[in-house]
Amino acid sequence: MKIKILGFIYLTRNQFVILETILFSFFFLLTVFFFAWTVPEYVNDPLVLFHARYLKYVTLVLSFLIVVETQYYLNKFIEKQLEINELQRKKIELQNDEIMQSIRYASRIQEAILPDINKLPENLKHFIFYKPKDIVSGDFYWFAQHYNKTVIVAGDCTGHGVPGAFMSVLGISSLNDIINETEQELKSGEILDILKDKIITSLKQDAEDAISVSGIDLSIIILDTKTNEIQFSGAKNPIFIVKNKKNLRDFENSDYTITDSENHILFHFKPDKMHIGLHPIIQPFKTQNIKLEKDDTIYMFSDGFVDQMGGVKGKKLMNKRFKNMILNIQNKSMKEQKDIVERFFYQWKGNYEQTDDVILIGIKI
Numbered sequence: 001m002k003i004k005i006l007g008f009i010y011l012t013r014n015q016f017v018i019l020e021t022i023l024f025s026f027f028f029l030l031t032v033f034f035f036a037w038t039v040p041e042y043v044n045d046p047l048v049l050f051h052a053r054y055l056k057y058v059t060l061v062l063s064f065l066i067v068v069e070t071q072y073y074l075n076k077f078i079e080k081q082l083e084i085n086e087l088q089r090k091k092i093e094l095q096n097d098e099i100m101q102s103i104r105y106a107s108r109i110q111e112a113i114l115p116d117i118n119k120l121p122e123n124l125k126h127f128i129f130y131k132p133k134d135i136v137s138g139d140f141y142w143f144a145q146h147y148n149k150t151v152i153v154a155g156d157c158t159g160h161g162v163p164g165a166f167m168s169v170l171g172i173s174s175l176n177d178i179i180n181e182t183e184q185e186l187k188s189g190e191i192l193d194i195l196k197d198k199i200i201t202s203l204k205q206d207a208e209d210a211i212s213v214s215g216i217d218l219s220i221i222i223l224d225t226k227t228n229e230i231q232f233s234g235a236k237n238p239i240f241i242v243k244n245k246k247n248l249r250d251f252e253n254s255d256y257t258i259t260d261s262e263n264h265i266l267f268h269f270k271p272d273k274m275h276i277g278l279h280p281i282i283q284p285f286k287t288q289n290i291k292l293e294k295d296d297t298i299y300m301f302s303d304g305f306v307d308q309m310g311g312v313k314g315k316k317l318m319n320k321r322f323k324n325m326i327l328n329i330q331n332k333s334m335k336e337q338k339d340i341v342e343r344f345f346y347q348w349k350g351n352y353e354q355t356d357d358v359i360l361i362g363i364k365i
């Protein structure tokens with residue numbers, strides 16, 4: 001940054017300071033010299049005597065003027081810098097506004113891609129608690145009809161914000177392709193196998209120089225509302241099934257743990273330990289067949305809820321509190337459950353920043 005000095009020379013701030021330092025040092029030394037110098041007695045030239053008497057004051061004034069000039073132009077440099085900073089601030093604000101407008105538009109596109117909740121079967125009581133960390137989300141929900149059965153997915157893509165949103169759009173479009181292009185009935189594990197291949201191909205993770213580690217953690221169920229049977233497959237994401245103890249029965253050939261309360265038992269069905277995308281483990285996803293009873297409730301979710309920081313000590317919510325919350329709302333309707341879940345989340349989060357995107361789906365048989 002340069003400004004015009006004395007109306008004819010352009011200098012940077014550093015160049016100006018060096019020049020003024022040299023000039024001030026020169027005139028200040030002259031002033032010291034003239035104040036210390038005594039005219040010899042043999043000199044009687046009036047002109048020399050005049051200069052000897054007054055020149056020291058002239059150099060002193062010049063030194064003072066240089067200090068004043070320096071301060072004046074330094075203020076000019078500051079004003080110029082502030083002007084540049086203000087222009088940059090306005091430019092950044094404009095760029096931020098444009099970026100935010102683009103992200104908000106992307107959010108509307110993402111919302112349009114998400115399925116219409118009203119397309120779930122009318123007799124299926126449910127709620128969806130969907131809370132992006134940013135304007136757009138890496139978590140998503142998806143459902144479709146497949147051979148008169150309802151397919152429901154809760155997905156959690158790598159990252160959040162714009163990168164996560166791109167992945168979620170890729171996941172949703174791939175799931176749509178699988179259902180629309182497949183002529184035979186698929187099991188839940190088979191859908192995940194095909195989805196995994198599609199994601200690897202779309203992200204070019206099968207190339208020799210591939211470095212992408214992006215992927216999707218998700219749970220998928222295929223629900224037959226006539227028989228109350230579901231197929232469950234999980235890519236690192238489990239599901240919970242809560243049963244009243246009066247309707248208690250074992251689930252054969254399934255991998256689960258249990259947590260109980262006074263009247264209910266929560267079954268934690270474990271997923272496969274590999275995500276959708278490139279992974280060291282290459283094997284088919286398992287399909288767990290689960291027979292349900294009337295009033296059983298299924299919960300599908302991402303890890304955003306249990307990883308949320310909050311509470312008195314600012315720690316993660318963790319699975320234990322999450323499961324206890326689920327067990328404590330079993331005597332409520334699905335609408336009331338959603339209200340309680342939302343209230344619980346915000347109370348736990350408090351003033352802490354939201355850690356991640358959140359999706360929680362409840363489905364009552």
